[in-house]
Amino acid sequence: MARLARAPGETARLLAITALLAVLGLTVSLFVMQVLNRYVTHGVSATLLTLTVGALLAVTAEHQLRKLRWVIAESIAGDQDRRLATGVFGLLLTADLRAQTPWSAAAREELMRGVERARVAFGPAGLTVVADLPFSLLVLTVLALLSPTLAGITAAFCAVLAFQAWLDQRRLATPSATLSRAAGEVNTLVASAVHAAETVRHFRAQTVLMGRWQRLTEQVWAIGDRTGWVQIGGASLTQVTQALLGVAIVGVGALQVVAGTLDVGTLVGANLIAGRALMPFGRIVQYGRTLRAAATAVAEARRFAEVAVERSGGRALPSWNGALTVQDLAIAFPGQDGPLFSNLTVSVAAGGVVALTGRNGAGKSVLLKAIAGLMEPSQGQILADGVDRRLLALDWWRSRVSYLPQEPLFLPGTLRDNLRLARPEASDDDLLRCLADADLSGFVERHPQHLDMVLDNGGRTLAPGIRRRLGLARALVTDGPLYLLDEPSEGLDREGARVVYQRLIDLAQRGRTLIIATHDPVILNGTHCVVHLDGPRSGLRSPEAPTLRAAL
Ligand SMILES: Nc1ncnc2c1ncn2[C@@H]1O[C@H](COP(=O)(O)OP(=O)(O)OP(=O)(O)O)[C@@H](O)[C@H]1O
Numbered sequence: 159m160a161r162l163a164r165a166p167g168e169t170a171r172l173l174a175i176t177a178l179l180a181v182l183g184l185t186v187s188l189f190v191m192q193v194l195n196r197y198v199t200h201g202v203s204a205t206l207l208t209l210t211v212g213a214l215l216a217v218t219a220e221h222q223l224r225k226l227r228w229v230i231a232e233s234i235a236g237d238q239d240r241r242l243a244t245g246v247f248g249l250l251l252t253a254d255l256r257a258q259t260p261w262s263a264a265a266r267e268e269l270m271r272g273v274e275r276a277r278v279a280f281g282p283a284g285l286t287v288v289a290d291l292p293f294s295l296l297v298l299t300v301l302a303l304l305s306p307t308l309a310g311i312t313a314a315f316c317a318v319l320a321f322q323a324w325l326d327q328r329r330l331a332t333p334s335a336t337l338s339r340a341a342g343e344v345n346t347l348v349a350s351a352v353h354a355a356e357t358v359r360h361f362r363a364q365t366v367l368m369g370r371w372q373r374l375t376e377q378v379w380a381i382g383d384r385t386g387w388v389q390i391g392g393a394s395l396t397q398v399t400q401a402l403l404g405v406a407i408v409g410v411g412a413l414q415v416v417a418g419t420l421d422v423g424t425l426v427g428a429n430l431i432a433g434r435a436l437m438p439f440g441r442i443v444q445y446g447r448t449l450r451a452a453a454t455a456v457a458e459a460r461r462f463a464e465v466a467v468e469r470s471g472g473r474a475l476p477s478w479n480g481a482l483t484v485q486d487l488a489i490a491f492p493g494q495d496g497p498l499f500s501n502l503t504v505s506v507a508a509g510g511v512v513a514l515t516g517r518n519g520a521g522k523s524v525l526l527k528a529i530a531g532l533m534e535p536s537q538g539q540i541l542a543d544g545v546d547r548r549l550l551a552l553d554w555w556r557s558r559v560s561y562l563p564q565e566p567l568f569l570p571g572t573l574r575d576n577l578r579l580a581r582p583e584a585s586d587d588d589l590l591r592c593l594a595d596a597d598l599s600g601f602v603e604r605h606p607q608h609l610d611m612v613l614d615n616g617g618r619t620l621a622p623g624i625r626r627r628l629g630l631a632r633a634l635v636t637d638g639p640l641y642l643l644d645e646p647s648e649g650l651d652r653e654g655a656r657v658v659y660q661r662l663i664d665l666a667q668r669g670r671t672l673i674i675a676t677h678d679p680v681i682l683n684g685t686h687c688v689v690h691l692d693g694p695r696s697g698l699r700s701p702e703a704p705t706l707r708a709a710l
Pocket residue numbers: 255256259491498516517518519520521522523524525564675
C-alpha cells in the first residue's frame with residue numbers, strides 16, 4: 159500500500175486498468191447468463207454468435223490489459239526496489255562505524271538479503287494482488303444487483319479469508335524475525351568456513367562448526383516448515399472456502415430459483431461472479447508468508463536506518479598543512495562499560511611527529527580511526543587549524559589524510575584500481591614510485607600481471623608483510639599533509655622495517671605531520687613526543703611539534 163501511495167500518478171493508471179479488468183472479468187459470467195437465458199430459451203443463432211464474439215473480444219482485451227498493468231506495476235515496484243536496495247547498501251557504506259556496533263556483521267549482511275525478499279514480495283505480482291482487493295467490492299456490487307442474498311453470502315466468505323490473512327500475518331511475525339536472525343548466523347558460519355579455513359582446520363573446529371551449523375539449519379528448516387504449514391493451511395483454506403462458496407451460492411440460489419425469484423442463467427452467472435469476488439482474498443492469503451518475510455526485512459532496514467550515518471557536506475581548508483589538535487577526547491562503544499579513554503588532549507604542529515603507544519586494546523587504532531573520520535568520538539573535538547573536523551567535508555579530509563590501517567585490506571579489483579582509489583589522478587609512474595618507496599618494486603615486477611594483479615579476498619592471500627607494505631604504498635599515493643600510521647613496522651622483516659624507518663624520516667623531512675601507533679622501540683626511541691594511552695584516565699597534553707630524530 160505504501161509503495162502504491164508513493165507513486166500516485168502510476169498508481170492511478172494501475173487502479174484504472176484494474177477497474178477495467180474487474181469489469182471485463184464479469185464478461186464471461188454475463189455471457190453464460192445471456193446464453194442460458196436468451197439463446198437456450200429462444201434458439202436464435204445470431205444471438206449466440208454476437209454473444210460469443212463479444213465474450214472473445216472481452217477476453218482478448220483483458221489479456222492485453224493484464225500485460226499493460228504488469229508493465230505499470232513493474233515500473234512502480236522497480237523504482238522503489240532500486241531506491242530500497244540503493245538506500246540499504248548506501249547505509250552499509252556510510253553508517254558510522256561506532257554507532258553501528260550493536261549490529262553484528264551477520265545482521266548487516268542479512269539486510270541486503272532482506273532487500274531481495276522485499277523485491278519478490280512487493281514486486282509487480284504483490285502490487286497487483288493489493289490493487290485487486292478494492293475491486294472485489296465492485297464485483298460484489300454487481301452481484302448485489304443480481305441477488306442481494308448471494309452477494310451477502312459472498313461478502314461473508316471474503317471476510318473469512320480477510321480475517322485468515324490478518325491472522326496469518328500475526329502468526330508469522332515471530333517466526334519470520336527468528337528465521338532472519340538464524341539465517342544470518344548460518345551465513346556467519348559459512349563465512350568462517352571460507353575465510354577462516356586455516357583456523358578451522360588447525361584447531362580442529364570442524365566438528366564444533368558442523369554441530370552449530372546443523373543446529374542452526376535444523377532451526378531454520380523447522381521454522382521454514384512451520385511457516386510452510388501456515389502457507390499450506392492458507393492455500394487449503396482458500397480452496398475449501400471457494401468450494402464452500404460454490405455450494406452455498408448454488409444451494410441458496412436453487413431455493414430462489416424454485417421460489418421463482420431467480421432464473422437459472424442468473425444463478426450460474428452469479429456463481430462465477432462470486433468466485434471472481436473471492437479470488438483476490440484467496441491470493442492475499444496464499445501470499446502471506448512472502449509478504450511477512452518481506453515486511454520483517456523492511457522493518458529491519460528501517461531500524462538500521464536509525465543508525466547515525468557519516469555527515470555529508472562541510473568545507474575544505476585550502477591552506478591546511480597538517481597541524482592537528484585532539485581536545486578533551488573520549489571514545490566509548492555502545493554496550494561497553496566506560497570509555498576507552500577520556501579527556502585526551504594532544505597538539506601536533508604541522509610537520510610534527512607523535513607516537514601513540516600503550517597496552518593492547520588501549521584504543522590507539524580507535525583514536526587513529528576517529529582522527530581519520532571513520533568514527534565520531536563520544537566527546538571532545540578534533541581540530542584542524544582550529545576548525546572542528548565535523549565541519550570539514552569528509553571527502554576532502556580523507557583526500558588529505560594518508561592512512562595505513564593496522565590490518566590493511568583491499569577491495570576486489572587490481573592493484574592499480576586499489577592504489578588509484580587513494581588518488582584517482584595518479585599515473586602508473588606515480589604508483590610505481592610509491593610501490594618502490596615501500597620496497598615493493600621487485601614484488602610487482604615478479605608478478606606476471608604487474609599493476610594488473612588482482613587482489614583477491616581483500617588481499618588476505620598476500621603475505622602479511624607484503625600487505626602492510628602495500629598499505630604503506632597506498633598511504634604514500636594519497637600523500638596528504640597528515641599521515642596516520644597504525645603499526646607501520648609490525649611483522650616486517652629487517653629490510654622492510656628499515657625501509658619504513660627511512661620513509662618516516664623522509665616524510666618528516668618533507669614536513670608531513672605523522673601520528674604513529676606503535677610498539678616498535680626504534681620508532682618510540684626516535685620520536686620526541688610519545689603519547690601513552692593507558693585507560694580511561696590517559697589524557698595528557700603533548701609538547702609542541704617534535705620531529706623524528708635523525709638517528710632513527
Ligand atoms: N567497531 C568496534 N566496536 C566495538 N568495539 C570496538 C570496535 N573497534 C574497536 N573496539 C574496541 O576498542 C578497544 C580498543 O581497540 P584498538 O584496536 O584501538 O586497541 P589498540 O590500542 O590499537 O590495541 P593494539 O595494541 O592491540 O593494536 C578494543 O577493546 C576493541 O575491542
